Amino acid sequence: MNVVNDPPALFEPALTSEPEALGPTGRPLPNLPEPPPPAPGPKRATIIALCNQKGGVGKTTTAINLGAALVETGRKVLLVDFDPQGSLSVGLGVNPHTLDTSIYNLLLSKTTDIHDVITPTVVPGLDLLPSNIDLSAAEVQLVSEVAREQTLRRVLVKVRHDYDLILIDCAPRWGCSRSTPSPQLTE
Numbered sequence: 001m002n003v004v005n006d007p008p009a010l011f012e013p014a015l016t017s018e019p020e021a022l023g024p025t026g027r028p029l030p031n032l033p034e035p036p037p038p039a040p041g042p043k044r045a046t047i048i049a050l051c052n053q054k055g056g057v058g059k060t061t062t063a064i065n066l067g068a069a070l071v072e073t074g075r076k077v078l079l080v081d082f083d084p085q086g087s088l089s090v091g092l093g094v095n096p097h098t099l100d101t102s103i104y105n106l107l108l109s110k111t112t113d114i115h116d117v118i119t120p121t122v123v124p125g126l127d128l129l130p131s132n133i134d135l136s137a138a139e140v141q142l143v144s145e146v147a148r149e150q151t152l153r154r155v156l157v158k159v160r161h162d163y164d165l166i167l168i169d170c171a172p173r174w175g176c177s178r179s180t181p182s183p184q185l186t187e
C-alpha cells in the first residue's frame, strides 16, 4: 500500500516543541535581527520625510516612535515638526504657544541660529526642531523667495553632521508641492 505524505497546508502553523512567544496583541513576536550600531566616523544624517496628503494617518505617531526606536540603537536623531499644529512638539512635551523661536524663524530669517531653536527632549539623543501656528504664514511670506522649495534644505544642512537621522513630520498638505518649502528636496 502506498502512503502519501501530504505537504503541510499553507499557513498551517509548524509543529514545534517550543511554544511561540506571544506579544501584547496576542500575535507571535517577530524574530527581527538586532540593528547594527551606527557607522563610526563623521555623521551625515539620512533625512526622511513622513508625508501624506491625508491627516490622521499616523505621521506624527510614527515620527515619535521611529525616532525613539532609532535612538535606542545608538543613533542621534533630530525630529523636525513641520506642521503648524505642532502635534509633534506637543507629543514631546513642548508647548508650541510658549516658543520664542521655531522652525518658522529659521525659514524666514537667515540670522536665526538653528542651534538656538533645537530643543533636547527627555530622551537623550533625541532632539526636536519645534513648530507652532506661525509656520502657516511661511508659505505666503516666502512667495517672492527664489528657489523657496529649497528653504528647508538650507536650514537642515547646517546640522546634518550632528545627527544620524533627521525625521520630518509634515502637515497633511506639506511635502506634496514643489512651490513650497519641500522636505522631498532635502536629500
Ligand SMILES: Nc1ncnc2c1ncn2[C@@H]1O[C@H](COP(=O)(O)OP(=O)(O)O)[C@@H](O)[C@H]1O
Pocket: 054, 055, 056, 057, 058, 059, 060, 061, 062, 087
Ligand atoms: N498604529 C496605530 N494604531 C492605532 N492608532 C494609531 C496608530 N498610529 C496613530 N494612531 C492614532 O491615530 C491618530 C492620528 O495619528 P497622528 O500620528 O496624529 O496622525 P497624523 O500625524 O498623520 O495626522 C492619533 O489619535 C493616534 O493616536
Ligand SMILES: [Mg+2]
Pocket: 059, 060, 061, 083, 087, 088, 169, 170, 171
Ligand atoms: Mg501629524
